[in-house]
Amino acid sequence: MxxxxxxxxxxxxxxxxxxxxxxxxxxxxxxxxxxxxxxxxxxxxxxxxxxxxxxxxxxxxxxxxxxxxxxxxxxxxxxxxxxxxxxxxxxxxxxxxxxxxxxxxxxxxxxxxxxxxxxxxxxxxxxxxxxxxxxxxxxxxxxxxxxNRVVIYHKDLFESAGIKAPPKTRQEWIQATQKLDKGDQQGIYLAGQNWYVLAGFIWDEGGELAVETSGQWVGALDEDRALAGMEFYKQLQALGDGPKDADEETPPQAQVFARGRVAQIIATPSQAAEIEAANPALKGRIGFFPIPGKTADKPGAVFTxxxxxxxxxxxxxxxxxxxxxxxxxxxxxxxxxxxxxxxxxxxxxxxxxxxxxxxxxxxxxxxxQGRATPNSARWAEIEAKNPIKPFMTAVLTGQDPKLAAKTASDTISTVLSSDR
Incomplete structure (x- = not known):
């Protein structure tokens, strides 16, 4: 290189x-x-x-x-x-x-x-x-x-479920979301290919998207800590009806939330204005909390x-x-x-x-607690090809996580280590 x-x-x-x-x-x-x-x-x-x-x-x-x-x-x-x-x-x-x-x-x-x-x-x-x-x-x-992203939540749905305070840990978050996921109501709308959110979960586990050793970048999605982050994503994503083969803009998640039957999305706070414009009845009924971390002493990692x-x-x-x-x-x-x-x-x-x-x-x-993507001049090429998205869909649809992660990691390694 x-x-x-x-x-x-x-x-x-x-x-x-x-x-x-x-x-x-x-x-x-x-x-x-x-x-x-x-x-x-x-x-x-x-x-x-x-x-x-x-x-x-x-x-x-x-x-x-x-x-x-x-x-x-x-x-x-x-x-x-x-x-x-x-x-x-x-x-x-x-x-x-x-x-x-x-x-x-x-x-x-x-x-x-x-x-x-x-x-x-x-x-x-x-x-x-x-x-x-x-x-x-x-x-x-x-x-x-x-x-950076936070959890945007529907205050009325939280109150109806008896959730008096936003969760502080991942475990509390899963438990609250399970209560919220009932009937035609989604506990969370999380599209299957929201890879920026996945990156935060991977970092919380101590994993990386890619690592640099002696000037050479290598994809790291197939390492155990990264796979643990993907496993948590899968657990959370199952508590709603988000598509497994699309990202958060297909359809735009703010519009889905605006229909009034989604308890949470993960987005920047600026999307609250879009939600309220689509459904003025939600004005004043939208709240925010930091993405929970593994322990209550600090929030989850996020992409900055x-x-x-x-x-x-x-x-x-x-x-x-x-x-x-x-x-x-x-x-x-x-x-x-x-x-x-x-x-x-x-x-x-x-x-x-x-x-x-x-x-x-x-x-x-x-x-x-924020992080950024790997500091490589070629990371933009990764985002253009985006092998992370099909990896996520593969895991969410029941394929072997280790194999899917290895395929994505190999692509990342090839792109980041190649000469222009």
Missing amino acids: KKRLLALCTVLAAATALTGCSQSGGADPGAHKVTLWLMKGSASDDFISTFTASFEREHPGVDLEVKIQEWVGIGDKVNAVLDGTSKESADVIEVGNTQVAQYVETGGLSELTLEGLRAWESKDWLKGLSEPGSVNGAQYGVPWYAA GGSDLIIPERTGHRKSAVNVITALVSEKWQTELARTMSYVPNRTNLAHVVKGNEGAENMAPGAA
Whole structure:
């Protein structure tokens, strides 16, 4: 497998330099424009306008231009900026947290290790955001915000079943769901191929989707701990009528929940708005709780979605680009973004700022336990082929779990270890 040699800043270098590797530490001279690319839907218009005005007041001479980008086709646009073939320019770019490794392999990213150690409270970063932004010990992506799955539940159905408090452990969860699964009522609607949920169960068991050894990635779904996670998924999925051969969007699980006869789904809290739009009678009757863990002392592991911020090496205004990131990850703007957009802030010591927002408040405990997919530049190819989905369907339809897992693991190994 080809390996890109990455130049790393070291702690020793930090003692003698004020910026990242091969970068100037001085202030950007004169009046100039700094361009920030944000993804559509990541921040409200009010947040963007207020942040822009504040930043420009605090940095006289800087014209901050925010350009909104679509997710479709964004990879090619970012790569074009990084390799210098784009007619557009960007000084700071928002990217999906699991995309950073791809851009590092492509080349053209500015290392941000030193800034992260000094100014951005990196010790408290959510691991599900920070770890994907780090490659070979160097930080390229700076955590911005997170969102993760919780259990969305129908309060009336819980009350009718005599369940007075959300479950705290897997065992309590299964017992409660068994009570809720009766007649035409589903204890939980869990599609058979919701592999992000499965990943959390696997991590809870101490398993992995894939592991890296001596630079080689190997699929790990056929290991006993991963199979234990799949077994729990199977037990839970059986307490409803979710399809065994489709994912959570086929049909959209929020629409199924909106019919009023499903007690629970596993989704991001933002889907509550979709449920209420489809069935206004459920407004005020929807609750949230963290996905339960194996023990009551901590919630279950979850896949952390969200965004990191990167700086292209080709920026002509690195100092100002760093200042933009410093502002965006500051407590003031993390608080404003989290409260405005119902996100989880980028670090654990800010979880309290979403208190009172029921959805975000219940995401925060899971986010503290959150993980990301294997940090391989080729993981996107795994998701495109997605051997995990047929593995799940095979197990749920009675096929041999070990054999199905071995088939999926072999595919993962082949894709992650191949040269392009």
